[in-house]
Amino acid sequence: MHRTHVRVLEDVLDANGTIARANRADFDREGVTVVNLMGSPGAGKTTVLEQVVGSLPGVRVGVLEGDVKGSFDADRIAALHVPVTQINTDPSFGGECHLDANMVRSAVPMLPLAEIDLLVIENVGNLVCPAEFQVGEHARVMVSSVTEGEDKPLKYPLMFRACELVLVNKIDLLPHLDFDLDKFLYHLDAVQPGVTHIELSAKTGEGLDAWQDWLVKAAMRERIPA
């Protein structure tokens, strides 16, 4: 036996990237803009979606719900008569903590791509793992709520650097919290200078028009380079 050195120089997530590009090609062929919605559990991902998906002027929306288990979020979206497809990362206990390109690939045949203009993929609630895995999206949005603390951009820079839009949710709670919004925005700018953010409350409706407007423009490809 002898030892041989083999140069590899291959991206570890190359296989995921290849499948993500195939997903993206399918979405582009059908003229569907895809937004990957990320954030920690309880940040309000489903709620900020629920508040706008039923009423986007001129945009037909579909939702792909990624969850470790259950269809609680999908049921909430379906109640709004919006087409929704569910992926569970594990049918029993302790599934994957993120969606990857292959999981989304498996859902593509179930998606009504010909009937929608915008697909929102709600990722598994997590501030670390989803940022590593592209799924074929055109844009990434993360929801960060004011109950999570103003240090989060510094603790999870990869996630905050991976997105084109940050929704700062639950601002109706600001009077009751020690959360310093200016400090949060300073930290956000420190990890991703100039990133767009919208301050909103899914409960009172404040800021929802700006979020709705962003989605409509995204669907029209006005802000997102092809």
Added chain:
Amino acid sequence: MHELSIASAIVATVERHAGGSPVTVVRVRVGRLRQVVPDSLEFCFGMVARESVCEGARLELEVVPAVLRCAACEHEWEIEAPPFWCPECAGGDVAAVRGEELEVESIEIEQEESACIART
């Protein structure tokens, strides 16, 4: 725990290059800007390597420092932590030149002497 997915992806990458030969060393370059925990990755690698060509292989991780470049003034600098603003001109249009790597750099494989002779 995305380290488990990454470890599986490393084993799959190595399998494509090892030609079925047992692997003794796997060298992986991890950029500072990736959220990969080395200890966790090593632990997961040991687990998913079982019953593959990587069984018993040593995982060597090289951490690549993060280097940013400012689009406005073209200054390049290494960072350990945020902020990502340019220290020269305070510009915010910065891109990572290095530090986003996550690649299998090379592997060491065990080959039969006879295979080598047959090839020459």
